[in-house]
Amino acid sequence: MTIRTPWLGILCGLLTAVIWGVQAVVSRHAMLTGLTPADVTILRFVTAAAVLLPWALRHMRPFPVGALGWRRAWVMALLVGPLYSLLLVGGTYFAPALHNSIISPGLIPVFTALLVYLVTGERAGRMRLIGLGIIVAGIAIFSRDALAMASSRPDAWIGDLLFVLVAFLWSIFGLLARRWGASSLEITATSCLLAVPLLAVIALALPVNMTRVPFAELLLQAFYQGVLVGVVALYLYARTVATLGAARTTLFLPLVPIVTAAASALLLAESPSPTELVGMAVVVMGMLVAFRSPSVG
Template identity: 30%
Template sequence: MPAAVRFFPRLSARQLGIGAAVVTVLVWTAFILIARASAARSLTPFDLAFARIVGASVVLVPWGAWLVARERLRHPGRPAGSLLGLSPLALRITVRAGIFGGLLYALLAYCGFFFAPASHASVLLPGSLPLWTTLLAAVVLHDRITPARAVGLGLIVVGDLFVGGRSLLHAFEGGDVWKGDLLFMSAAFCWACYSVVARRHGLDAVRATVAITVFAFVTYVPVYTLLVAGGWVASRLGSAPAGEIVFQMAFQGIGSVVVSGITFTRMIQYFGPVRSTMITALVPSLSALGAVLLLDEPMHWTLLAGLVLVTGGILFGVRRAVVAPAPTPLPRGCDA
Protein backbone atom coordinates (compact mmCIF):
# COMPACT_ATOMS: atom_id res chain seq x y z
CA MET A 1 0.00 0.00 0.00
CA PRO A 2 1.48 3.42 -0.90
CA ALA A 3 2.62 5.59 1.98
CA ALA A 4 0.26 8.41 0.96
CA VAL A 5 -2.74 6.10 1.24
CA ARG A 6 -1.65 4.90 4.68
CA PHE A 7 -1.02 8.48 5.84
CA PHE A 8 -4.36 9.78 4.53
CA PRO A 9 -6.81 6.93 5.20
CA ARG A 10 -10.18 7.01 3.49
CA LEU A 11 -12.76 8.57 5.80
CA SER A 12 -15.81 6.56 6.70
CA ALA A 13 -19.34 7.81 6.11
CA ARG A 14 -19.69 8.46 9.84
CA GLN A 15 -16.50 10.53 9.98
CA LEU A 16 -17.59 12.55 6.96
CA GLY A 17 -21.00 13.14 8.52
CA ILE A 18 -19.60 14.30 11.85
CA GLY A 19 -16.98 16.48 10.19
CA ALA A 20 -19.61 18.07 7.98
CA ALA A 21 -21.76 18.80 11.05
CA VAL A 22 -18.87 20.56 12.84
CA VAL A 23 -18.03 22.74 9.84
CA THR A 24 -21.68 23.60 9.29
CA VAL A 25 -22.16 24.74 12.88
CA LEU A 26 -19.07 26.96 12.78
CA VAL A 27 -19.93 28.59 9.45
CA TRP A 28 -23.57 29.12 10.40
CA THR A 29 -22.52 30.81 13.63
CA ALA A 30 -20.16 33.14 11.78
CA PHE A 31 -22.84 33.81 9.16
CA ILE A 32 -25.26 35.20 11.75
CA LEU A 33 -22.68 37.48 13.36
CA ILE A 34 -21.15 38.76 10.12
CA ALA A 35 -24.50 39.29 8.38
CA ARG A 36 -25.79 41.41 11.28
CA ALA A 37 -22.55 43.40 11.43
CA SER A 38 -22.78 43.95 7.67
CA ALA A 39 -26.22 45.53 8.08
CA ALA A 40 -24.56 48.52 9.77
CA ARG A 41 -22.08 49.03 6.93
CA SER A 42 -22.40 50.02 3.26
CA LEU A 43 -24.35 47.35 1.38
CA THR A 44 -28.10 46.76 1.18
CA PRO A 45 -29.55 43.29 1.80
CA PHE A 46 -30.02 42.84 -1.95
CA ASP A 47 -26.38 43.85 -2.48
CA LEU A 48 -25.33 41.20 0.04
CA ALA A 49 -27.36 38.59 -1.81
CA PHE A 50 -25.73 39.72 -5.07
CA ALA A 51 -22.24 39.44 -3.55
CA ARG A 52 -23.09 36.02 -2.09
CA ILE A 53 -24.31 34.63 -5.42
CA VAL A 54 -21.50 36.12 -7.52
CA GLY A 55 -18.83 34.98 -5.04
CA ALA A 56 -20.14 31.44 -5.00
CA SER A 57 -20.58 31.42 -8.78
CA VAL A 58 -16.90 32.16 -9.35
CA VAL A 59 -16.20 28.67 -8.00
CA LEU A 60 -19.37 26.72 -8.69
CA VAL A 61 -20.43 27.80 -12.19
CA PRO A 62 -17.19 26.52 -13.83
CA TRP A 63 -17.42 23.46 -11.58
CA GLY A 64 -20.94 22.80 -12.80
CA ALA A 65 -19.94 23.20 -16.45
CA TRP A 66 -17.13 20.69 -15.91
CA LEU A 67 -19.45 18.18 -14.24
CA VAL A 68 -21.96 18.40 -17.08
CA ALA A 69 -19.25 18.13 -19.76
CA ARG A 70 -17.76 15.08 -18.04
CA GLU A 71 -21.17 13.40 -17.82
CA ARG A 72 -21.85 14.02 -21.51
CA LEU A 73 -18.48 12.53 -22.45
CA ARG A 74 -19.14 9.45 -20.35
CA HIS A 75 -22.65 8.95 -21.72
CA PRO A 76 -22.93 10.42 -25.24
CA GLY A 77 -26.48 10.96 -26.40
CA ARG A 78 -27.93 10.83 -22.89
CA PRO A 79 -29.47 14.09 -21.56
CA ALA A 80 -27.23 15.64 -18.93
CA GLY A 81 -27.52 18.84 -16.95
CA SER A 82 -29.68 21.90 -17.47
CA LEU A 83 -29.56 25.70 -17.60
CA LEU A 84 -27.18 26.04 -20.55
CA GLY A 85 -25.13 23.09 -19.37
CA LEU A 86 -24.15 24.74 -16.08
CA SER A 87 -26.32 22.80 -13.63
CA PRO A 88 -25.49 19.10 -13.20
CA LEU A 89 -29.07 18.32 -12.12
CA ALA A 90 -32.27 18.06 -14.12
CA LEU A 91 -34.12 21.32 -14.66
CA ARG A 92 -37.08 20.42 -12.44
CA ILE A 93 -34.89 19.54 -9.46
CA THR A 94 -32.61 22.52 -10.07
CA VAL A 95 -35.54 24.91 -9.98
CA ARG A 96 -37.10 23.36 -6.87
CA ALA A 97 -33.88 23.32 -4.89
CA GLY A 98 -32.64 26.63 -6.30
CA ILE A 99 -35.74 28.64 -5.41
CA PHE A 100 -35.61 27.64 -1.75
CA GLY A 101 -31.93 26.99 -1.06
CA GLY A 102 -30.25 29.30 -3.53
CA LEU A 103 -32.48 32.37 -3.71
CA LEU A 104 -35.27 32.85 -1.16
CA TYR A 105 -33.26 31.81 1.89
CA ALA A 106 -30.55 34.40 1.25
CA LEU A 107 -32.94 37.24 0.38
CA LEU A 108 -35.19 36.67 3.41
CA ALA A 109 -32.33 36.18 5.86
CA TYR A 110 -30.34 39.25 4.76
CA CYS A 111 -33.46 41.43 4.90
CA GLY A 112 -34.14 40.14 8.40
CA PHE A 113 -30.75 41.29 9.67
CA PHE A 114 -31.64 44.88 8.76
CA PHE A 115 -34.59 44.81 11.18
CA ALA A 116 -33.73 42.42 14.02
CA PRO A 117 -30.54 41.83 16.03
CA ALA A 118 -28.26 38.83 15.65
CA SER A 119 -29.41 37.48 19.01
CA HIS A 120 -32.91 37.04 17.56
CA ALA A 121 -31.52 35.38 14.44
CA SER A 122 -29.51 33.08 16.72
CA VAL A 123 -32.72 31.61 18.09
CA LEU A 124 -35.18 31.95 15.21
CA LEU A 125 -33.08 30.83 12.24
CA PRO A 126 -31.73 27.53 13.64
CA GLY A 127 -34.60 27.25 16.12
CA SER A 128 -37.38 27.32 13.53
CA LEU A 129 -35.53 24.95 11.23
CA PRO A 130 -36.25 21.70 13.15
CA LEU A 131 -39.93 22.66 13.41
CA TRP A 132 -40.39 23.34 9.69
CA THR A 133 -38.23 20.39 8.66
CA THR A 134 -40.14 17.94 10.87
CA LEU A 135 -43.50 19.08 9.54
CA LEU A 136 -42.34 19.00 5.91
CA ALA A 137 -40.61 15.63 6.33
CA ALA A 138 -43.79 14.21 7.84
CA VAL A 139 -45.88 15.41 4.90
CA VAL A 140 -43.45 14.85 2.02
CA LEU A 141 -41.25 11.99 3.23
CA HIS A 142 -43.83 10.41 5.56
CA ASP A 143 -41.44 10.53 8.50
CA ARG A 144 -43.05 9.63 11.82
CA ILE A 145 -43.17 12.28 14.54
CA THR A 146 -42.52 10.38 17.74
CA PRO A 147 -43.88 11.62 21.09
CA ALA A 148 -40.34 12.40 22.26
CA ARG A 149 -39.62 14.46 19.16
CA ALA A 150 -42.95 16.24 19.56
CA VAL A 151 -41.91 17.31 23.09
CA GLY A 152 -38.61 18.66 21.75
CA LEU A 153 -40.40 20.58 19.02
CA GLY A 154 -42.86 21.93 21.57
CA LEU A 155 -39.96 23.40 23.55
CA ILE A 156 -38.65 24.99 20.37
CA VAL A 157 -42.02 26.58 19.57
CA VAL A 158 -42.33 28.03 23.09
CA GLY A 159 -38.76 29.33 22.86
CA ASP A 160 -39.48 31.01 19.53
CA LEU A 161 -42.55 32.64 21.06
CA PHE A 162 -40.47 34.01 23.93
CA VAL A 163 -38.14 35.67 21.44
CA GLY A 164 -40.50 36.72 18.66
CA GLY A 165 -43.52 37.36 20.88
CA ARG A 166 -41.82 40.24 22.64
CA SER A 167 -41.18 42.07 19.38
CA LEU A 168 -44.73 41.36 18.17
CA LEU A 169 -46.13 42.94 21.32
CA HIS A 170 -44.16 46.10 20.52
CA ALA A 171 -45.21 46.15 16.86
CA PHE A 172 -47.99 48.67 17.53
CA GLU A 173 -45.47 50.96 19.21
CA GLY A 174 -43.66 51.46 15.93
CA GLY A 175 -40.88 48.91 16.30
CA ASP A 176 -39.52 46.99 13.32
CA VAL A 177 -37.86 44.06 15.09
CA TRP A 178 -40.92 41.86 14.53
CA LYS A 179 -40.42 42.20 10.78
CA GLY A 180 -36.94 40.74 11.09
CA ASP A 181 -38.25 37.93 13.28
CA LEU A 182 -40.85 36.94 10.68
CA LEU A 183 -38.24 37.14 7.93
CA PHE A 184 -35.92 34.86 9.90
CA MET A 185 -38.64 32.26 10.39
CA SER A 186 -39.57 32.47 6.71
CA ALA A 187 -35.91 31.96 5.74
CA ALA A 188 -35.75 28.90 7.98
CA PHE A 189 -38.85 27.52 6.27
CA CYS A 190 -37.20 27.93 2.86
CA TRP A 191 -34.04 26.14 4.00
CA ALA A 192 -36.16 23.34 5.44
CA CYS A 193 -37.84 22.99 2.03
CA TYR A 194 -34.42 22.70 0.39
CA SER A 195 -33.25 20.10 2.90
CA VAL A 196 -36.31 17.93 2.28
CA VAL A 197 -35.89 18.25 -1.50
CA ALA A 198 -32.26 17.18 -1.14
CA ARG A 199 -33.24 14.19 0.97
CA ARG A 200 -36.15 13.14 -1.23
CA HIS A 201 -34.04 13.06 -4.39
CA GLY A 202 -30.88 11.77 -2.68
CA LEU A 203 -28.90 14.71 -4.03
CA ASP A 204 -25.14 14.58 -4.11
CA ALA A 205 -23.63 17.32 -1.90
CA VAL A 206 -21.51 18.96 -4.59
CA ARG A 207 -24.07 18.75 -7.38
CA ALA A 208 -26.86 20.12 -5.20
CA THR A 209 -24.79 23.12 -4.11
CA VAL A 210 -23.70 23.78 -7.70
CA ALA A 211 -27.27 23.54 -8.95
CA ILE A 212 -28.79 26.02 -6.48
CA THR A 213 -25.98 28.48 -7.13
CA VAL A 214 -26.33 28.22 -10.91
CA PHE A 215 -30.08 28.80 -10.58
CA ALA A 216 -29.51 31.93 -8.48
CA PHE A 217 -26.81 33.13 -10.87
CA VAL A 218 -28.90 32.87 -14.04
CA THR A 219 -32.03 34.35 -12.42
CA TYR A 220 -31.10 36.86 -9.73
CA VAL A 221 -27.87 38.36 -11.08
CA PRO A 222 -29.19 39.54 -14.49
CA VAL A 223 -32.55 40.68 -13.10
CA TYR A 224 -30.95 42.62 -10.23
CA THR A 225 -28.39 44.18 -12.58
CA LEU A 226 -31.14 45.39 -14.92
CA LEU A 227 -33.21 46.78 -12.04
CA VAL A 228 -30.24 48.70 -10.65
CA ALA A 229 -29.20 49.97 -14.09
CA GLY A 230 -32.74 51.17 -14.74
CA GLY A 231 -32.93 52.98 -11.41
CA TRP A 232 -35.80 50.86 -10.09
CA VAL A 233 -33.75 49.45 -7.19
CA ALA A 234 -31.24 51.35 -5.06
CA SER A 235 -27.81 49.73 -4.77
CA ARG A 236 -24.64 50.74 -2.95
CA LEU A 237 -22.29 48.43 -4.80
CA GLY A 238 -20.90 51.38 -6.76
CA SER A 239 -20.05 53.40 -3.65
CA ALA A 240 -19.08 50.68 -1.15
CA PRO A 241 -15.38 50.05 -0.40
CA ALA A 242 -13.88 47.42 -2.67
CA GLY A 243 -12.49 45.53 0.32
CA GLU A 244 -15.95 45.13 1.81
CA ILE A 245 -17.38 43.77 -1.45
CA VAL A 246 -14.50 41.31 -1.85
CA PHE A 247 -14.88 40.15 1.74
CA GLN A 248 -18.62 39.57 1.33
CA MET A 249 -18.06 37.65 -1.88
CA ALA A 250 -15.46 35.49 -0.15
CA PHE A 251 -17.33 34.77 3.08
CA GLN A 252 -20.97 34.95 2.03
CA GLY A 253 -20.28 33.26 -1.29
CA ILE A 254 -17.44 30.81 -0.85
CA GLY A 255 -17.78 30.26 2.90
CA SER A 256 -21.53 30.29 3.43
CA VAL A 257 -22.50 28.71 0.10
CA VAL A 258 -19.65 26.57 -1.20
CA VAL A 259 -18.33 25.27 2.12
CA SER A 260 -21.42 25.10 4.32
CA GLY A 261 -23.69 24.19 1.41
CA ILE A 262 -21.69 21.06 0.70
CA THR A 263 -21.22 20.15 4.36
CA PHE A 264 -24.92 20.66 5.16
CA THR A 265 -26.03 18.48 2.27
CA ARG A 266 -23.47 15.84 3.28
CA MET A 267 -24.87 15.98 6.81
CA ILE A 268 -28.41 15.48 5.46
CA GLN A 269 -27.30 12.41 3.53
CA TYR A 270 -25.91 10.74 6.65
CA PHE A 271 -28.17 11.92 9.47
CA GLY A 272 -31.38 12.75 7.57
CA PRO A 273 -33.10 16.18 7.40
CA VAL A 274 -34.64 16.21 10.87
CA ARG A 275 -31.62 14.88 12.77
CA SER A 276 -29.33 17.18 10.79
CA THR A 277 -31.20 20.28 11.87
CA MET A 278 -31.26 19.01 15.45
CA ILE A 279 -27.45 18.77 15.40
CA THR A 280 -27.23 22.53 14.95
CA ALA A 281 -28.04 22.92 18.66
CA LEU A 282 -24.79 24.78 19.28
CA VAL A 283 -25.56 27.53 16.77
CA PRO A 284 -28.09 29.46 18.94
CA SER A 285 -25.83 29.49 21.98
CA LEU A 286 -22.61 30.33 20.15
CA SER A 287 -24.09 33.06 17.97
CA ALA A 288 -26.13 34.62 20.81
CA LEU A 289 -23.01 34.74 22.98
CA GLY A 290 -21.06 36.22 20.09
CA ALA A 291 -23.76 38.86 19.55
CA VAL A 292 -23.48 39.97 23.18
CA LEU A 293 -19.66 39.94 23.29
CA LEU A 294 -18.82 41.16 19.79
CA LEU A 295 -21.82 43.25 18.72
CA ASP A 296 -22.75 44.70 22.16
CA GLU A 297 -26.32 43.45 21.90
CA PRO A 298 -28.38 43.25 25.12
CA MET A 299 -29.48 39.93 26.58
CA HIS A 300 -33.10 40.30 27.73
CA TRP A 301 -34.59 37.67 30.01
CA THR A 302 -37.10 36.69 27.31
CA LEU A 303 -34.25 36.14 24.87
CA LEU A 304 -32.33 34.08 27.42
CA ALA A 305 -35.44 32.00 28.19
CA GLY A 306 -36.09 31.45 24.49
CA LEU A 307 -32.47 30.47 23.92
CA VAL A 308 -32.58 27.91 26.74
CA LEU A 309 -35.88 26.44 25.53
CA VAL A 310 -34.82 26.23 21.89
CA THR A 311 -31.43 24.74 22.70
CA GLY A 312 -33.04 22.31 25.13
CA GLY A 313 -35.61 21.26 22.53
CA ILE A 314 -32.93 20.64 19.91
CA LEU A 315 -30.72 18.72 22.33
CA PHE A 316 -33.70 16.64 23.45
CA GLY A 317 -34.33 15.69 19.84
CA VAL A 318 -30.68 14.76 19.34
CA ARG A 319 -30.64 12.57 22.46
CA ARG A 320 -33.76 10.71 21.36
CA ALA A 321 -32.52 10.38 17.78
CA VAL A 322 -29.46 8.42 18.92
CA VAL A 323 -31.57 5.32 19.47
CA ALA A 324 -33.09 5.55 15.98
CA PRO A 325 -32.17 2.94 13.36
CA ALA A 326 -28.91 3.39 11.51
CA PRO A 327 -29.15 5.76 8.53
CA THR A 328 -29.34 4.46 5.01
CA PRO A 329 -26.11 4.40 2.98
CA LEU A 330 -25.05 7.48 1.05
CA PRO A 331 -26.45 7.73 -2.46
CA ARG A 332 -24.18 6.38 -5.16
CA GLY A 333 -21.60 8.95 -6.19
CA CYS A 334 -21.47 10.80 -2.86
CA ASP A 335 -18.02 9.42 -2.06
CA ALA A 336 -16.54 10.86 -5.25
Protein backbone atom coordinates in the same frame (compact mmCIF):
# COMPACT_ATOMS: atom_id res chain seq x y z
CA MET B 1 -7.14 5.62 11.16
CA THR B 2 -10.23 4.37 12.96
CA ILE B 3 -9.27 6.47 16.01
CA ARG B 4 -8.69 9.67 14.08
CA THR B 5 -11.75 9.50 11.83
CA PRO B 6 -14.36 10.41 14.51
CA TRP B 7 -12.26 13.38 15.58
CA LEU B 8 -12.13 14.57 11.98
CA GLY B 9 -15.92 14.44 11.82
CA ILE B 10 -16.21 16.30 15.12
CA LEU B 11 -13.82 18.99 13.90
CA CYS B 12 -15.75 19.39 10.64
CA GLY B 13 -19.04 19.63 12.56
CA LEU B 14 -17.66 22.27 14.92
CA LEU B 15 -16.28 24.35 12.06
CA THR B 16 -19.62 24.13 10.24
CA ALA B 17 -21.46 25.39 13.34
CA VAL B 18 -18.99 28.26 13.70
CA ILE B 19 -19.34 29.33 10.05
CA TRP B 20 -23.13 29.19 10.18
CA GLY B 21 -23.22 30.90 13.57
CA VAL B 22 -21.07 33.83 12.46
CA GLN B 23 -22.97 34.19 9.16
CA ALA B 24 -25.84 36.00 10.88
CA VAL B 25 -23.35 38.43 12.44
CA VAL B 26 -21.65 39.09 9.09
CA SER B 27 -25.05 39.69 7.46
CA ARG B 28 -26.09 42.04 10.24
CA HIS B 29 -22.77 43.89 9.93
CA ALA B 30 -23.45 44.38 6.21
CA MET B 31 -26.76 46.07 7.00
CA LEU B 32 -25.16 48.32 9.62
CA THR B 33 -22.47 49.46 7.18
CA GLY B 34 -24.97 50.49 4.51
CA LEU B 35 -25.17 47.45 2.25
CA THR B 36 -28.60 46.19 1.20
CA PRO B 37 -29.98 42.64 1.03
CA ALA B 38 -29.60 42.88 -2.76
CA ASP B 39 -25.91 43.77 -2.39
CA VAL B 40 -25.17 40.78 -0.17
CA THR B 41 -27.20 38.45 -2.39
CA ILE B 42 -25.35 39.55 -5.52
CA LEU B 43 -21.95 39.23 -3.85
CA ARG B 44 -22.81 35.81 -2.44
CA PHE B 45 -24.02 34.16 -5.62
CA VAL B 46 -21.52 35.74 -8.01
CA THR B 47 -18.65 34.57 -5.80
CA ALA B 48 -20.08 31.10 -5.14
CA ALA B 49 -20.88 30.60 -8.83
CA ALA B 50 -17.32 31.59 -9.80
CA VAL B 51 -15.83 29.15 -7.28
CA LEU B 52 -18.12 26.27 -8.27
CA LEU B 53 -18.05 26.84 -12.04
CA PRO B 54 -14.90 24.74 -12.76
CA TRP B 55 -16.33 21.79 -10.82
CA ALA B 56 -19.71 22.12 -12.52
CA LEU B 57 -18.16 22.25 -16.00
CA ARG B 58 -16.27 19.05 -15.27
CA HIS B 59 -18.92 16.99 -13.48
CA MET B 60 -22.45 18.21 -14.31
CA ARG B 61 -24.12 16.84 -17.43
CA PRO B 62 -26.13 18.53 -18.76
CA PHE B 63 -24.58 21.77 -17.60
CA PRO B 64 -25.58 23.47 -15.30
CA VAL B 65 -28.36 21.25 -13.90
CA GLY B 66 -26.79 17.78 -13.82
CA ALA B 67 -28.86 14.84 -12.64
CA LEU B 68 -31.57 17.12 -11.25
CA GLY B 69 -32.81 18.15 -14.68
CA TRP B 70 -34.03 21.61 -15.56
CA ARG B 71 -37.40 21.56 -13.78
CA ARG B 72 -36.09 20.28 -10.45
CA ALA B 73 -33.00 22.48 -10.64
CA TRP B 74 -35.13 25.61 -11.03
CA VAL B 75 -37.30 24.55 -8.09
CA MET B 76 -34.18 24.23 -5.94
CA ALA B 77 -32.84 27.58 -7.17
CA LEU B 78 -36.13 29.27 -6.26
CA LEU B 79 -36.13 27.71 -2.79
CA VAL B 80 -32.51 28.34 -1.73
CA GLY B 81 -31.33 30.86 -4.30
CA PRO B 82 -31.65 34.66 -4.36
CA LEU B 83 -35.11 34.75 -2.74
CA TYR B 84 -33.81 32.76 0.24
CA SER B 85 -30.82 35.08 0.58
CA LEU B 86 -32.94 38.24 0.32
CA LEU B 87 -35.23 37.02 3.11
CA LEU B 88 -32.34 35.89 5.29
CA VAL B 89 -30.26 39.05 4.95
CA GLY B 90 -33.34 41.27 4.92
CA GLY B 91 -34.32 39.86 8.28
CA THR B 92 -31.02 40.99 9.78
CA TYR B 93 -31.84 44.56 8.70
CA PHE B 94 -34.73 44.62 11.18
CA ALA B 95 -33.69 42.16 13.88
CA PRO B 96 -30.46 41.42 15.77
CA ALA B 97 -28.27 38.64 14.41
CA LEU B 98 -29.23 36.22 17.19
CA HIS B 99 -32.86 36.21 16.05
CA ASN B 100 -31.81 34.57 12.80
CA SER B 101 -29.89 31.78 14.53
CA ILE B 102 -32.71 31.03 16.96
CA ILE B 103 -35.83 31.23 14.82
CA SER B 104 -34.71 29.69 11.52
CA PRO B 105 -32.78 26.64 12.82
CA GLY B 106 -35.40 26.15 15.53
CA LEU B 107 -38.39 26.11 13.19
CA ILE B 108 -36.81 24.01 10.42
CA PRO B 109 -37.39 20.68 12.27
CA VAL B 110 -40.86 21.86 13.29
CA PHE B 111 -41.91 22.71 9.72
CA THR B 112 -40.25 19.56 8.42
CA ALA B 113 -42.19 17.32 10.80
CA LEU B 114 -45.43 19.12 9.90
CA LEU B 115 -44.83 18.83 6.14
CA VAL B 116 -43.90 15.14 6.43
CA TYR B 117 -47.14 14.48 8.30
CA LEU B 118 -49.25 16.44 5.78
CA VAL B 119 -47.65 14.76 2.75
CA THR B 120 -47.08 11.20 3.96
CA GLY B 121 -49.10 10.88 7.16
CA GLU B 122 -45.95 9.87 9.05
CA ARG B 123 -46.03 11.04 12.66
CA ALA B 124 -42.96 12.06 14.61
CA GLY B 125 -42.09 10.00 17.68
CA ARG B 126 -43.37 11.08 21.09
CA MET B 127 -40.03 12.38 22.36
CA ARG B 128 -39.39 14.26 19.13
CA LEU B 129 -42.84 15.87 19.40
CA ILE B 130 -41.97 16.90 22.95
CA GLY B 131 -38.71 18.41 21.71
CA LEU B 132 -40.50 20.27 18.90
CA GLY B 133 -43.05 21.59 21.39
CA ILE B 134 -40.25 22.86 23.60
CA ILE B 135 -38.71 24.62 20.57
CA VAL B 136 -41.98 26.39 19.73
CA ALA B 137 -42.41 27.46 23.36
CA GLY B 138 -38.84 28.74 23.44
CA ILE B 139 -39.27 30.76 20.24
CA ALA B 140 -42.47 32.28 21.66
CA ILE B 141 -40.55 33.35 24.77
CA PHE B 142 -37.59 34.55 22.71
CA SER B 143 -39.76 36.68 20.40
CA ARG B 144 -41.90 38.22 23.13
CA ASP B 145 -40.06 41.54 23.09
CA ALA B 146 -40.16 41.69 19.30
CA LEU B 147 -43.86 40.83 19.06
CA ALA B 148 -44.64 43.36 21.80
CA MET B 149 -42.66 45.97 19.79
CA ALA B 150 -40.55 46.80 22.85
CA SER B 151 -38.50 49.98 22.59
CA SER B 152 -35.30 47.91 22.39
CA ARG B 153 -36.72 45.84 19.50
CA PRO B 154 -39.11 48.17 17.62
CA ASP B 155 -38.98 46.51 14.17
CA ALA B 156 -37.58 43.11 15.12
CA TRP B 157 -40.96 41.45 14.52
CA ILE B 158 -40.53 42.08 10.78
CA GLY B 159 -37.17 40.31 10.79
CA ASP B 160 -38.61 37.47 12.86
CA LEU B 161 -41.37 36.90 10.30
CA LEU B 162 -38.80 36.82 7.50
CA PHE B 163 -36.80 34.22 9.46
CA VAL B 164 -39.97 32.12 9.77
CA LEU B 165 -40.28 32.20 5.96
CA VAL B 166 -36.61 31.21 5.67
CA ALA B 167 -37.25 28.15 7.85
CA PHE B 168 -40.30 27.19 5.77
CA LEU B 169 -38.39 27.43 2.47
CA TRP B 170 -35.48 25.40 3.86
CA SER B 171 -37.84 22.71 5.14
CA ILE B 172 -39.38 22.29 1.68
CA PHE B 173 -35.92 22.26 0.15
CA GLY B 174 -34.68 19.60 2.57
CA LEU B 175 -37.61 17.29 1.90
CA LEU B 176 -37.28 17.64 -1.88
CA ALA B 177 -33.51 17.14 -1.78
CA ARG B 178 -33.98 13.90 0.16
CA ARG B 179 -36.79 12.73 -2.13
CA TRP B 180 -34.87 13.48 -5.34
CA GLY B 181 -31.61 12.03 -4.03
CA ALA B 182 -29.32 14.74 -5.42
CA SER B 183 -25.94 15.42 -3.85
CA SER B 184 -25.59 18.57 -1.74
CA LEU B 185 -22.68 19.82 -3.85
CA GLU B 186 -24.65 19.39 -7.08
CA ILE B 187 -27.66 21.19 -5.63
CA THR B 188 -25.49 24.06 -4.43
CA ALA B 189 -23.65 24.38 -7.74
CA THR B 190 -26.78 24.40 -9.90
CA SER B 191 -28.61 26.78 -7.53
CA CYS B 192 -25.73 29.26 -7.60
CA LEU B 193 -25.27 29.06 -11.36
CA LEU B 194 -28.97 29.44 -12.12
CA ALA B 195 -29.07 32.39 -9.70
CA VAL B 196 -26.66 34.44 -11.82
CA PRO B 197 -29.17 35.55 -14.51
CA LEU B 198 -31.67 36.41 -11.76
CA LEU B 199 -29.18 38.79 -10.16
CA ALA B 200 -29.62 41.27 -13.01
CA VAL B 201 -33.34 41.49 -12.19
CA ILE B 202 -32.52 41.99 -8.50
CA ALA B 203 -30.02 44.75 -9.33
CA LEU B 204 -32.66 46.58 -11.39
CA ALA B 205 -35.59 46.06 -9.00
CA LEU B 206 -33.97 46.59 -5.58
CA PRO B 207 -31.64 49.20 -4.04
CA VAL B 208 -27.92 48.55 -4.60
CA ASN B 209 -25.36 50.48 -2.52
CA MET B 210 -22.08 48.73 -3.31
CA THR B 211 -20.40 51.92 -4.51
CA ARG B 212 -21.11 53.67 -1.21
CA VAL B 213 -19.37 51.29 1.21
CA PRO B 214 -15.68 50.47 1.75
CA PHE B 215 -14.20 47.91 -0.62
CA ALA B 216 -13.04 45.84 2.37
CA GLU B 217 -16.69 45.29 3.33
CA LEU B 218 -17.46 44.00 -0.16
CA LEU B 219 -14.54 41.58 0.07
CA LEU B 220 -15.71 40.40 3.50
CA GLN B 221 -19.23 39.68 2.28
CA ALA B 222 -18.07 38.02 -0.94
CA PHE B 223 -15.59 35.78 0.87
CA TYR B 224 -17.75 34.90 3.86
CA GLN B 225 -21.14 34.53 2.18
CA GLY B 226 -19.93 33.16 -1.15
CA VAL B 227 -16.91 31.04 -0.22
CA LEU B 228 -17.22 30.08 3.45
CA VAL B 229 -21.01 29.69 3.65
CA GLY B 230 -21.71 28.79 0.02
CA VAL B 231 -18.91 26.26 -0.49
CA VAL B 232 -16.73 25.48 2.55
CA ALA B 233 -19.54 24.95 5.09
CA LEU B 234 -21.33 22.68 2.63
CA TYR B 235 -18.22 20.55 2.19
CA LEU B 236 -17.59 20.39 5.94
CA TYR B 237 -21.20 19.42 6.65
CA ALA B 238 -21.07 16.67 4.03
CA ARG B 239 -17.83 15.34 5.56
CA THR B 240 -19.43 15.37 9.00
CA VAL B 241 -22.40 13.35 7.74
CA ALA B 242 -20.10 10.89 5.97
CA THR B 243 -17.95 10.44 9.10
CA LEU B 244 -20.45 10.55 11.96
CA GLY B 245 -23.80 9.89 10.27
CA ALA B 246 -26.78 12.18 9.73
CA ALA B 247 -28.23 11.74 13.24
CA ARG B 248 -25.04 12.70 15.07
CA THR B 249 -24.39 15.57 12.68
CA THR B 250 -27.63 17.28 13.72
CA LEU B 251 -26.29 17.49 17.29
CA PHE B 252 -23.96 20.28 16.14
CA LEU B 253 -26.88 22.51 15.07
CA PRO B 254 -27.75 23.70 18.63
CA LEU B 255 -24.24 25.22 18.73
CA VAL B 256 -25.19 27.70 15.97
CA PRO B 257 -27.19 30.12 18.17
CA ILE B 258 -24.55 29.89 20.91
CA VAL B 259 -21.85 30.91 18.43
CA THR B 260 -24.06 33.72 17.12
CA ALA B 261 -24.72 35.04 20.63
CA ALA B 262 -21.01 35.12 21.44
CA ALA B 263 -20.03 36.67 18.10
CA SER B 264 -22.82 39.28 18.31
CA ALA B 265 -21.63 40.40 21.73
CA LEU B 266 -17.97 40.54 20.70
CA LEU B 267 -18.27 42.01 17.19
CA LEU B 268 -21.52 43.99 17.19
CA ALA B 269 -22.03 44.79 20.88
CA GLU B 270 -25.52 43.27 20.58
CA SER B 271 -26.54 41.47 23.73
CA PRO B 272 -29.75 39.48 24.19
CA SER B 273 -32.31 40.66 26.72
CA PRO B 274 -33.06 38.46 29.76
CA THR B 275 -36.23 37.23 28.03
CA GLU B 276 -34.28 36.37 24.90
CA LEU B 277 -31.67 34.50 26.96
CA VAL B 278 -34.39 32.37 28.55
CA GLY B 279 -36.01 31.72 25.18
CA MET B 280 -32.65 30.82 23.65
CA ALA B 281 -31.93 28.31 26.42
CA VAL B 282 -35.36 26.70 25.96
CA VAL B 283 -34.92 26.48 22.17
CA VAL B 284 -31.48 24.88 22.47
CA MET B 285 -32.85 22.36 24.99
CA GLY B 286 -35.73 21.55 22.64
CA MET B 287 -33.34 21.08 19.70
CA LEU B 288 -31.24 18.64 21.74
CA VAL B 289 -34.32 16.64 22.74
CA ALA B 290 -35.72 16.61 19.17
CA PHE B 291 -32.44 15.71 17.46
CA ARG B 292 -31.63 12.90 19.91
CA SER B 293 -35.06 11.31 19.54
CA PRO B 294 -36.16 8.84 16.84
CA SER B 295 -38.13 10.41 13.99
CA VAL B 296 -41.01 8.00 14.46
CA GLY B 297 -42.21 5.94 17.32
